[in-house]
Amino acid sequence: MNEVSNSTHDSYSTTLLGFWVYLMTDCILFTTLFATYVVLHNNTYGGPSGRELFDLRFALTETFLLLVSSCTSGLAPLSLDKKALKKTFFWFGITFLFGAAFLVLELSEFTRFVEGGNGWTRSAFLSAFFTLVGTHGLHISIGLLWMIVLLVPVWKNGMTLLSCKRLHCFKLFWHFLDVVWIFIFTVVYLMGAF
Amino acid sequence: MFGILTLDAFKHDAIEMIANISMILGFLGALGLLIYLKRVKWFWREWICSLDPKKIGVMYATVALLMLFKGLVDALMLRAQQMFSVDAHQGFLETSHFQQVFSAHGTTMIFFVGMGVVFSLFNLLIPLQIGARDVAFPFLNAISFWLFGAGALLVNVSLIIGNFSAAGWLAYPPLSELQFSPDVGVDYWIWSVQIAGIGSLLAGINFLLTICKMRCPGMTLMKMPLFVWASLGALILIIFAFPILTATLGMLTLDRVFDMHFFTAGSGGNPMMYVNLIWAWGHPEVYILILPAFGTFSEVVATFSQKRLFGYKSMVWAIGAITILSFIVWLHHFFTMGAGASVNAFFGIMTMLIAIPTGVKIFNWLFTQYRGRVLFKTPLLWFFGFAIAFTIGGMTGMLLSIPPVDFQFHNSLFLIAHFHSMILPGVLFGFFSAFSYWFPKFSGFKLNEKLGRCACWCWIVGFLVAFMPLYTLGLMGATRRLNHYESSTGWQPLFIIAGCGIVIIILGATFQILQIVVSVIERKKNLDTTGDPWNGRTLEWATSSPPPIYNFAIVPEVTDIDAFWDQKLAKKKETPVYEDIHIPKNTPIGAYIGGSAFLLGFGIIWHITWLTILSAAAIPFFLIVRLSEKETEYCISAKEVNALEDARRRPTA
Numbered sequence: 001m002n003e004v005s006n007s008t009h010d011s012y013s014t015t016l017l018g019f020w021v022y023l024m025t026d027c028i029l030f031t032t033l034f035a036t037y038v039v040l041h042n043n044t045y046g047g048p049s050g051r052e053l054f055d056l057r058f059a060l061t062e063t064f065l066l067l068v069s070s071c072t073s074g075l076a077p078l079s080l081d082k083k084a085l086k087k088t089f090f091w092f093g094i095t096f097l098f099g100a101a102f103l104v105l106e107l108s109e110f111t112r113f114v115e116g117g118n119g120w121t122r123s124a125f126l127s128a129f130f131t132l133v134g135t136h137g138l139h140i141s142i143g144l145l146w147m148i149v150l151l152v153p154v155w156k157n158g159m160t161l162l163s164c165k166r167l168h169c170f171k172l173f174w175h176f177l178d179v180v181w182i183f184i185f186t187v188v189y190l191m192g193a194f
Numbered sequence: 195m196f197g198i199l200t201l202d203a204f205k206h207d208a209i210e211m212i213a214n215i216s217m218i219l220g221f222l223g224a225l226g227l228l229i230y231l232k233r234v235k236w237f238w239r240e241w242i243c244s245l246d247p248k249k250i251g252v253m254y255a256t257v258a259l260l261m262l263f264k265g266l267v268d269a270l271m272l273r274a275q276q277m278f279s280v281d282a283h284q285g286f287l288e289t290s291h292f293q294q295v296f297s298a299h300g301t302t303m304i305f306f307v308g309m310g311v312v313f314s315l316f317n318l319l320i321p322l323q324i325g326a327r328d329v330a331f332p333f334l335n336a337i338s339f340w341l342f343g344a345g346a347l348l349v350n351v352s353l354i355i356g357n358f359s360a361a362g363w364l365a366y367p368p369l370s371e372l373q374f375s376p377d378v379g380v381d382y383w384i385w386s387v388q389i390a391g392i393g394s395l396l397a398g399i400n401f402l403l404t405i406c407k408m409r410c411p412g413m414t415l416m417k418m419p420l421f422v423w424a425s426l427g428a429l430i431l432i433i434f435a436f437p438i439l440t441a442t443l444g445m446l447t448l449d450r451v452f453d454m455h456f457f458t459a460g461s462g463g464n465p466m467m468y469v470n471l472i473w474a475w476g477h478p479e480v481y482i483l484i485l486p487a488f489g490t491f492s493e494v495v496a497t498f499s500q501k502r503l504f505g506y507k508s509m510v511w512a513i514g515a516i517t518i519l520s521f522i523v524w525l526h527h528f529f530t531m532g533a534g535a536s537v538n539a540f541f542g543i544m545t546m547l548i549a550i551p552t553g554v555k556i557f558n559w560l561f562t563q564y565r566g567r568v569l570f571k572t573p574l575l576w577f578f579g580f581a582i583a584f585t586i587g588g589m590t591g592m593l594l595s596i597p598p599v600d601f602q603f604h605n606s607l608f609l610i611a612h613f614h615s616m617i618l619p620g621v622l623f624g625f626f627s628a629f630s631y632w633f634p635k636f637s638g639f640k641l642n643e644k645l646g647r648c649a650c651w652c653w654i655v656g657f658l659v660a661f662m663p664l665y666t667l668g669l670m671g672a673t674r675r676l677n678h679y680e681s682s683t684g685w686q687p688l689f690i691i692a693g694c695g696i697v698i699i700i701l702g703a704t705f706q707i708l709q710i711v712v713s714v715i716e717r718k719k720n721l722d723t724t725g726d727p728w729n730g731r732t733l734e735w736a737t738s739s740p741p742p743i744y745n746f747a748i749v750p751e752v753t754d755i756d757a758f759w760d761q762k763l764a765k766k767k768e769t770p771v772y773e774d775i776h777i778p779k780n781t782p783i784g785a786y787i788g789g790s791a792f793l794l795g796f797g798i799i800w801h802i803t804w805l806t807i808l809s810a811a812a813i814p815f816f817l818i819v820r821l822s823e824k825e826t827e828y829c830i831s832a833k834e835v836n837a838l839e840d841a842r843r844r845p846t847a
Contacts, residue, residue: 011407014330018403025395025437032441036456036467043462045455120454124462127454131445149818166821 043124050192069098070178197801243780251317258310268299293360300363322734325410330403338397340788345390359383367457385795398432412752424489435478473524487624499566512551545595572646576627579654587615608668639717645709652702660695663688
């Protein structure tokens with residue numbers, strides 16, 4: 001209640017809660033794509049099915065890369081609160097590297113499919129696959145760029161309350177993407193491969 | 195250089211040219227007026243750059259009313275075509291143009307009139323009614339508005355450059371796929387709706403947080419004014435429904451641009467998936483539009499009965515029930531899909547259930563008036579118009595909710611009559627009621643009562659004349675979107691009556707324009723110096739008209755429902771102690787982001803690669819610029835607040 005009388009706009013808790021609500025809207029966006037994938041995943045139209053395409057070892061590697069980066073993105077804010085800047089950069093650096101590695105693997109998988117003549121135009125199943133997994137990948141790419149944008153001012157001016165708030169939002173975003181990936185791994189890869 | 199944009203895009207038939215020229219003249223006229231009055235800089239600084247929700251609310255309403263004018267002209271053209279296009283006469287509209295007009299009519303009315311007035315009311319009223327000085331995220335609010343504006347502009351630009359969608363207001367595939375709609379029309383539709391929709395989603399998050407986090411001390415959830423409760427329901431719906439729209443439009447875009455096969459007729463695509471998804475958004479959307487109107491009527495009926503609203507708690511529960519039920523009825527828009535008896539039965543029963551909370555609300559309003567001191571002012575007159583028309587629409591809705599009956603009525607004019615009976619009285623009468631009720635709060639003077647009554651009666655009578663014949667026409671077998679029929683059907687007399695109804699409605703709209711003009715000229719006579727012209731009950735009447743930029747010099751404390759009424763009864767007089775107030779500084783970046791979004795949409799529609807890339811990069815660029823600004827607020831010191839409050843308490847000379 002005091003927030004009103006001090007009228008500090010965008011106060012800490014309001015921003016965090018607002019970001020949570022945004023994440024939930026993003027979650028519904030993914031839900032829509034999941035629902036579409038589930039409806040269309042058998043519509044292969046003479047093209048390959050998930051069982052013929054997916055390489056589970058590959059998907060598992062991606063999963064572990066993303067899990068590790070999610071874990072380190074959770075460790076980074078711990079040292080951030082203690083104002084240990086070097087540690088913060090270290091953990092976020094690892095988060096970035098693993099996130100980037102995940103993205104490289106995902107893109108190489110996409111390239112493999114497209115080069116085999118199984119691009120998104122092949123069938124409704126592949127359209128839904130590329131869109132669902134690609135939307136997640138797009139989020140990861142935006143997250144990586146966002147991380148850089150957030151960390152540059154910290155590098156220059158040190159930690160401020162504002163940067164701290166934004167890095168906490170980023171951490172939520174990154175964890176959220178991890179949760180979405182777990183569902184992609186389960187619904188698309190595991191259930192598709194067996 | 196310009197993608198697929200060539201000079202051909204500017205070639206139009208005579209009717210379209212008239213529309214274009216009048217639109218361009220209107221724009222130049224407004225610009226010329228600003229230059230003549232030397233107000234260009236003022237307009238830029240005080241309005242375009244504004245982060246004040248009160249001003250953003252006025253801008254939302256302005257855009258919505260301009261779009262309403264466009265939508266009304268569309269409606270008039272449709273009916274004029276149908277009145278005369280019989281047998282050998284082909285009417286004055288070419289088929290493709292007719293299709294564009296009905297698609298544009300629906301798109302305009304729902305996305306840019308309906309959503310516009312809803313967000314206008316949110317901006318104007320929610321902060322004031324919860325005793326807050328601002329919204330949770332003022333800058334995000336500006337972005338939301340400018341995205342809405344960019345979408346509205348795209349619809350209008352389609353009149354001048356290229357053409358609009360001819361695939362209906364929801365662009366069902368496979369018709370809306372590239373194979374069957376190869377021109378830019380559907381792309382215009384997608385991008386105007388997509389951009390405005392993202393704006394709505396952001397605004398939805400913003401106002402939800404405003405209600406959750408910014409209420410004044412003492413205002414618990416069960417002490418909130420009912421307009422805020424109704425808005426809360428609508429906001430939850432926005433947050434759940436709009437991401438579905440974003441994703442669905444995204445997939446249709448991928449189909450059209452990247453040759454994917456989500457909803458195509460071949461390659462395994464499933465067009466019914468689109469229809470399901472679009473209505474999973476579309477049905478909640480109906481309630482997003484109507485709940486704020488319910489909230490408005492709850493305030494209007496209580497104020498003009500000078501009595502606390504009957505059944506506050508049951509109203510809250512009714513809003514909650516409507517919010518939840520609206521998510522499990524979407525399939526009633528296409529019972530004919532053939533989902534099977536049990537699925538259709540489920541959705542039919544859920545649809546019927548919605549009549550219960552809605553009925554609760556109608557009865558509560560009537561019971562509020564029972565033994566109240568009812569003052570028949572214009573806002574209440576709109577309520578009566580609404581109550582009658584909406585109840586008729588509700589009952590025909592119950593008919594349509596029975597699947598076997600719906601098979602007969604599907605896509606007939608009976609359906610058209612039904613949903614116009616819901617949305618037109620619900621959204622428009624609700625907004626007009628709100629407009630006449632809250633106008634003095636934001637302008638400082640009351641509207642002319644007599645002209646307001648004339649407008650109201652014209653709208654009510656016009657509505658009945660325009661839409662009652664449609665029920666009959668539907669029963670006689672007339673389907674929607676007809677541009678030509680045979681006289682042997684016997685439909686023509688009814689179409690002519692319906693056309694006359696539109697003329698009466700336009701007469702009503704003319705009265706409204708006249709009312710505003712006359713009221714502005716006579717404003718000295720009708721000044722509201724008290725801030726409380728109607729003997730109101732809620733907090734917005736506790737501050738001056740128009741409210742100062744900070745809304746409340748002292749944040750109010752609330753102990754009861756109808757907080758201001760409570761204060762008036764208590765008649766406490768204390769010497770006020772003021773404090774420093776922080777207000778966000780104005781910034782043009784919201785408008786820049788809206789402009790970039792417009793160019794982005796335009797670039798994608800016309801395949802102009804460089805424009806697309808530039809404007810897509812501009813949006814994050816402007817965001818980063820804004821987020822690295824250090825001083826985003828300024829302070830009004832307690833002394834200045836004191837001076838401002840003294841000036842406002844002095845009688846106006």
